[in-house]
Structure formats: C-alpha cells, structure tokens
Amino acid sequence: MGPILSILTAFRNNGKKSAYFTCKYISVLALFLLCGFSGFSQDLYVDNDSYLYARDVVVFVNNDIRLETPTSNIFMRGDAQLVQNTDIKNSDLGELSIYQNQTTGVYEYNFWCSPVGVSDTSFNANVDFNGSNIHDPVDHTDLTNVVSVPYGFIGNSYNGTTNQLATYWMFTLISAGGYNGWTQILNTGNAAAGYGFTLKGSPNPNNVLDFRGRPNNGDISIECLFTGVDADPSSGPTHQVETLTGNPYPSALDLKLFLTDGFGSTAPTGTNNRNILNGEAFFWEQKPVGSHNLADYEGGYSVYTPGDPTNLSDNGSYAIAPFVNYNFNGSVNGTTTGNTQNFADNNARRYAAIGQGFIVSSLDNGGAPGGGTAVFNNAMRLYLAEDSTTGGNGSVFAKNSAKAKSEENEKSEVIAMSHNGVNYQEIINNPITIPEIRIHTKIDNTFYRESVIAFREGTPNNNTYNRFFDGRNYEGGLTRDAYLLSDDKELVIKSINYSEDTKIPLGLKTNKNNTPFEISIFSLEAVPENVSIYIHDKLNNSYTNVINNTFTIVLNEGTYNDRFEITFSKQNVLHTETISIRDFIVFENKTQSQLEIVNPKRLNINKVMLYDVSGKEILNKTINTSKDKTVISTKHLSAGMYIVSIKITDNQTLNKKVIISGN
Structure with missing residues (x-):
C-alpha cells in the first residue's frame, strides 16, 4: 500500500477520542498503534463515542471494520477512500461518512450506487441501502466540519427543494427487459448492496450528498438473468435483460476487472462475470430541459468497453452518448439534439468513482436463457482520487464538479494503488496508447x-x-x-x-x-x-x-x-478483382414478373439488395446460396430503372443496372 508515514496529530476533543490524519498514506497498523489497540490485529475497531477522520488519504484495512455503537464513526473527506482486503463483512451500528456530488437540476437524473447501507445490529454482513443513508452536510466547503443532517424527502411534489429530495424519482432496474422493468422504490424502499438507483437533484447550492452507513465490503452479488422471454421488446434489448448497478464501495472501482474478471491477465479476480455479462457498461447522460415529462427528456447512454482482457495496461474504449428523445412507452423516437461530455481521455472511463451508477446487460445467448449472478469483490477496488474534469486522470463520476482538495494533493503525478497486484501507478502515469x-x-x-x-x-x-x-x-x-x-x-x-x-x-x-x-x-x-x-x-x-x-x-x-x-x-x-458482375447474368423475366440472377460459376451469394435510382434501398434479402439461379419477384415494383447489388462472401459487392417493366 505504499510507505507508512508518520501520523501528524492525535488528540482528545471535549472528552471524545479522535484521530486526525493528514499524511499521504495510512497503514492500518499505524492506526492500531495510535488508537491504543492491544496487539497487532488487522481489524479496525471504533469504540463508542469515537471517530476516525481521514482526509485525502487511503485507509487500508486487511479484514473487517467494527463500528461499535451509533456514535462510532469514520469520516472520509476530500479524496480519502477506504480499501479492504478480505471478504469479511463489516458490523455494528456506527457509520462511515463519505461525500459525492449530485446534479443541481431538479429535472435530471443521477444514476447512483450507494457505498453504504443502513447500519443495524447484524454482524459481518452488508446491509441494504435506503433514503435514510443520504445526508446533507451543514458546510461541505469546510472539510473539518463533519456535521450533516438527514436529507428530507418530499412526496407530494416532483421537484426537490433546497433541503428535500423528491422521493418519486427513486427507481431501480433488476434483470429487466426495458422501460417497463423500472421499479419505484421511493426513499423508504430498500436496494441491496450492489444495485443502483436513480435520483433527481435539488436546487440546493450545496450539491453534495453525504452517504452515511455501514461501508460495503467483500463479495457483492447482483442478478442479471435473461429467462429466454423478451419482456419489453418495444424499449428493451433483444434476447437480453439489464440491471442498474454501479460502484458499491467507498473506493474507486476498476470496471475492466469487473467486466472481464481479469481472465488471462496477471490479476484474475476469481469471479465469472465474463460468462454472465455482455462486457459493456452504459452510463446515462442527460441534457437539462426543464421538464419531468418522458417525451421531453433529452438523454442517452455512453458506452465503455474494457478492451483486451489479457492486457491490464489497455484501459478500453469509450464512446460518447447522443442526446435522444423518448416516447411515453420508453422507446426511442427519432428526435435528437446534441451530444454529451466526452470522458474518452479519462482513462477511457475505466475507473468508476464512489457512488457512480451504470447499466450492464446479460450475455447475449442468441435468444436462449443467459446471464445469471455477477459478483463484485475487493480485488476490483483501488485508491484513485476523483477527477471528473474532461481529460482528467482520476476516477469519474458523471456531471460532477471538482471536489474540494488539500493543496498538498494537487500534484502532477497521480497516486493510484491497490492490493490486487496491479501496478496502477504505472498504468495511469505511463499509459499505453491505443490508436x-x-x-x-x-x-x-x-x-x-x-x-x-x-x-x-x-x-x-x-x-x-x-x-x-x-x-x-x-x-x-x-x-x-x-x-x-x-x-x-x-x-x-x-x-x-x-x-x-x-x-x-x-x-x-x-x-x-x-x-x-x-x-x-x-x-x-x-x-x-x-x-x-x-x-x-x-x-x-x-x-x-x-x-x-x-x-x-x-x-x-x-x-x-x-x-x-x-x-x-x-x-x-x-487490387485486381477476380470476380466481376460479368460472372452473373441479371435480367427481368417479364413473363414471370421476376428478377433472375443467373450464376453459372455457382459463386456463393450472401445477399441481394435492390435500390431505386435515388439510392433508396427497396429490398435487402439474405440468401446464402451458390445455386445456379436466384429469382426475386418484381410484382410489387413500379416501372423504372433499378440497381441490383450482389454481395458475395468475401464482402465484395457487385452492381448491375436493370429496367423493371412494372405491372
């Protein structure tokens, strides 16, 4: 995890035990020594009426965290992140607090995935998220002020206010075929760890959400299962389902490892996601339009692909989203009005920031059942400070403004690290370039x-x-x-x-x-x-x-x-073509009202296309035949000149003009 630097300050404040860290790296061993733990346990325990404060650092815990009582807290500020190693879930009633920005528009969605769940008395378990995990910082600009109040939720209005979020817009999507698969959960409904949710913003000038709860850790499973039936063919994918998920941890997430399992590379994750998911992540982007009506929405999905799974230095590729209008049934209509921000230079958007939600789809199995249960695990986690500016070199959260950082953290070299064996420091600071x-x-x-x-x-x-x-x-x-x-x-x-x-x-x-x-x-x-x-x-x-x-x-x-x-x-x-249109005889058989393509060499024909003189495609027929004659009815065609295009198996296309007499 890097060198162990000295802890600068440890003090008591109003009788409360506290630790204030401003070093660049924190070793959990140093935490134990500072906090007076007996022995060298690799767990992190925060006692009653105590807290741990970390700013612009990575906190690494080998095993689990116990936040003993409701007054046991961990405060992550600036670019502080928490990384854990083993699959031992966290416990007890205390809370971790970590910030993420939201959109200030009351009409625009954010796609989220919570890094925490509702703390309870359960032991060694991830817990569900709901609206009670979202808090409003009293002063998000003062990173030493850890006071937040629970965000209120308004149920009788579609618009959020400066101190209330609109509960109506909280939805999730699990193994669904399209628009009708979205399920409304409101602020009182639960989303299990790993599942994403939607939420629209508020006009609060403090557009920071404080996620407070038990930090997620270890193996986290999500379902993305296609049963063989297209549930919503009008708006969903064919032969697949989709799930809204995201980064479920209070640290950055390597999307490449999540989608590919790192198979064939030097850092396999031990999961089987490559045989469950299709291998892309889709990010929602939306243009402010001042309306909640679906038909007025202008948004779309950008696409991330991980590239060569065996090459961990290949960040993948990213294509921006067009802004698209939608019909009332959720299907796309023909109107589009622009494009969204380009994150292609941000490591191709490989690294998902804390809270970032995205959609994945089940493996396309040609109509047969496919997909299943995909798994996040700690091998996919890393420390990478967020930088959502275009061309930035950190993890990315959509529509985010720059987060408050310490001056000491503004350095040209990006600090990136993980316990999974991947040299992120080298990959990010000395990237290979895919043309x-x-x-x-x-x-x-x-x-x-x-x-x-x-x-x-x-x-x-x-x-x-x-x-x-x-x-x-x-x-x-x-x-x-x-x-x-x-x-x-x-x-x-x-x-x-x-x-x-x-x-x-x-x-x-x-x-x-x-x-x-x-x-x-x-x-x-x-x-x-x-x-x-x-x-x-x-x-x-x-x-x-x-x-x-x-x-x-x-x-x-x-x-x-x-x-x-x-x-x-x-x-x-x-190149010199060895096959030409002269190898075929193309004409209209007026008596039979059919177009005949005579193929004396019995060459394999893949497709036959027919265009009118304006270039409009009239017919596109896949035939895959090497018969000596192919016939196509012309009874439906008007009289005039047409162009017959014959596509042969080497992707060569041959054209011939013919005159159709019509009926």
Whole structure:
C-alpha cells in the first residue's frame, strides 16, 4: 500500500477520542498503534463515542471494520477512500461518512450506487441501502466540519427543494427487459448492496450528498438473468435483460476487472462475470430541459468497453452518448439534439468513482436463457482520487464538479494503488496508447453520432463482433442513425488489427426522405500519419478521404446496411478483382414478373439488395446460396430503372443496372 508515514496529530476533543490524519498514506497498523489497540490485529475497531477522520488519504484495512455503537464513526473527506482486503463483512451500528456530488437540476437524473447501507445490529454482513443513508452536510466547503443532517424527502411534489429530495424519482432496474422493468422504490424502499438507483437533484447550492452507513465490503452479488422471454421488446434489448448497478464501495472501482474478471491477465479476480455479462457498461447522460415529462427528456447512454482482457495496461474504449428523445412507452423516437461530455481521455472511463451508477446487460445467448449472478469483490477496488474534469486522470463520476482538495494533493503525478497486484501507478502515469479514430456523423443537421475505431493488436477477428473489444449501440431504436456493423450488430466501438485491406461496414438509416448525412473525422489519437481513411460508397464505387474532407450524402427513407463501408485504401486501385458482375447474368423475366440472377460459376451469394435510382434501398434479402439461379419477384415494383447489388462472401459487392417493366 505504499510507505507508512508518520501520523501528524492525535488528540482528545471535549472528552471524545479522535484521530486526525493528514499524511499521504495510512497503514492500518499505524492506526492500531495510535488508537491504543492491544496487539497487532488487522481489524479496525471504533469504540463508542469515537471517530476516525481521514482526509485525502487511503485507509487500508486487511479484514473487517467494527463500528461499535451509533456514535462510532469514520469520516472520509476530500479524496480519502477506504480499501479492504478480505471478504469479511463489516458490523455494528456506527457509520462511515463519505461525500459525492449530485446534479443541481431538479429535472435530471443521477444514476447512483450507494457505498453504504443502513447500519443495524447484524454482524459481518452488508446491509441494504435506503433514503435514510443520504445526508446533507451543514458546510461541505469546510472539510473539518463533519456535521450533516438527514436529507428530507418530499412526496407530494416532483421537484426537490433546497433541503428535500423528491422521493418519486427513486427507481431501480433488476434483470429487466426495458422501460417497463423500472421499479419505484421511493426513499423508504430498500436496494441491496450492489444495485443502483436513480435520483433527481435539488436546487440546493450545496450539491453534495453525504452517504452515511455501514461501508460495503467483500463479495457483492447482483442478478442479471435473461429467462429466454423478451419482456419489453418495444424499449428493451433483444434476447437480453439489464440491471442498474454501479460502484458499491467507498473506493474507486476498476470496471475492466469487473467486466472481464481479469481472465488471462496477471490479476484474475476469481469471479465469472465474463460468462454472465455482455462486457459493456452504459452510463446515462442527460441534457437539462426543464421538464419531468418522458417525451421531453433529452438523454442517452455512453458506452465503455474494457478492451483486451489479457492486457491490464489497455484501459478500453469509450464512446460518447447522443442526446435522444423518448416516447411515453420508453422507446426511442427519432428526435435528437446534441451530444454529451466526452470522458474518452479519462482513462477511457475505466475507473468508476464512489457512488457512480451504470447499466450492464446479460450475455447475449442468441435468444436462449443467459446471464445469471455477477459478483463484485475487493480485488476490483483501488485508491484513485476523483477527477471528473474532461481529460482528467482520476476516477469519474458523471456531471460532477471538482471536489474540494488539500493543496498538498494537487500534484502532477497521480497516486493510484491497490492490493490486487496491479501496478496502477504505472498504468495511469505511463499509459499505453491505443490508436483511435473518432468519426462523427452529423445526421439531419441535428446531432452527431460518434463511432470509434480502435487499433488493437489483440483483436481476435476484424470481421466479427468481439465482446470486450467492441461496443454495441445502446440507442438501436433511433429512426435516424449511423453505426458500424459486425455480425449484424450495430456498434459504436469497433476494434481491429489494422491493415490497409480492412473494411468496416457502415450503416446509415433514416425514417424520412431527403435526410442529409455528413461524415468526418473528429479526432485521431496516435493514428500513424500514413493511414488514410475513406468512406466507400459501393453503389457508385466512390471513395472519399475523410481525414481532411467531409463525406456528404442525402438519403431517402430506408436502412442502408450494405451500401457504405470504411476502408483504409482504395481497393479498386490496389487490387485486381477476380470476380466481376460479368460472372452473373441479371435480367427481368417479364413473363414471370421476376428478377433472375443467373450464376453459372455457382459463386456463393450472401445477399441481394435492390435500390431505386435515388439510392433508396427497396429490398435487402439474405440468401446464402451458390445455386445456379436466384429469382426475386418484381410484382410489387413500379416501372423504372433499378440497381441490383450482389454481395458475395468475401464482402465484395457487385452492381448491375436493370429496367423493371412494372405491372
């Protein structure tokens, strides 16, 4: 845990035993000696009418903590955090107190996960959280003032006040299929350790919440179980369920280890989450709109993926959220109005701050039951001071302002440590850089969709969806959108082993005619200067270099999943095609009212697409056949010229113009 430095001050105040710590690191052994413990026990015991105060330090306890009575307290202030080692739960009636900021908007949600539960007489057990754990500091700017009062809750209004929070907006989500799966718990309902909850803010200029209760420790289980039935297909994921969870500890959390178990690395956690969860974390972001009506909400989910599970120096990748409007049933409608803050430079948002909530989804098992019980444990904990500023180098809590810190803590080198064997000090202060391309697609002159392409040498296969490496599009229900495609999954993050021959399908869709799309490079992070990036329109075989240019196109209503791709070379210039449209005979059989594709070489055809002259997709049919003839009815088509696109198995697309006579 680092060197043991001297304790600067120990004193009695009004007859109360107290310890005041301002050293950079604290060893629990030093605590025992200072507080007069007999022997060298590795437990921490705080007696009746006593407290421990820690500021801008890490307090490490090997075993459990006993807070003997309601007047036994631990006060964590500034960037102080508590890390524990063994899976021995804490006990008794006393409380740990730790701060976290909330949003000041009464209309915007925070997604939380409490680091504490309601203290009781139980022994060696994590306990449930409820609204009584939330307190309001009397003066959050004075970190030596430990006085807080319980936050009040207002039940007859949707709006919080300066001293009351609106209980109506406290919800949780457990193994649910969508919007209808949210369960209202109010301030009187309980959330077990590890489960997250929603809460809207208050106009209190002191926007700090003081979480007070028994500190969570050790193994903490959450359920994310898909039974095989899509409970809410209108607004939820297909073949999966979701759970609102978060960082359940009074310390930072390594999301990479939680999602991957550290399997194949030097620091396995001993859990099985990689076979329970799909491998992404989704963070809610919301734009202030001044309304509680669901149809007025403008928000969305940013996505974190952990990257190569075997490489602990790979922080993962992060894609920002678009702000999306919602229908009254919770499904996404077509209106979007902007984007949220970008935390990509904050270690890709790998490290979750105290209290940070996020959503996870069950393993996609192709419609069969999947998921189960995921587990947090102490091997995922670390000390890392919070820094939620864009480009900061600490743990991240969404929509947070800078926390009050001691001047001695404002240093250029980030202090990070854990007992789990991971050298976080090296990873954070001397990070490896994963080259990333951030593509922004401006859609309908309204919002930008971010697509991230990461050059990861450990990527298993460029042409398939790879869990942990790739990140799915959470807002798949948008009626106008842009996304990367792999195995028919819509992605916002795609990892590749870079080569000039790599091609990444790009999907565009719109629900109305004359929709403009503008595609450009937003940023290049450590991408070699000799890399070219093109948008290839396979319909007219054009290549647009988007490093210094913008690809612009106007599309009519439709889904265009086979027309566009991102490439790193002009394939028609660098390679000689061995298969051409001349290998097929394409014509309309007017007598039978059908389009016929004659395939004398019996080449394998993956898909057949049909476009009108404006570029609108009329038909998209997966056939996967090498038959010598394929027929498609033309009875529903109007007379005119069409373009037939034949996609063969090596992702090559061949085009042929045909005239349809119509009926």
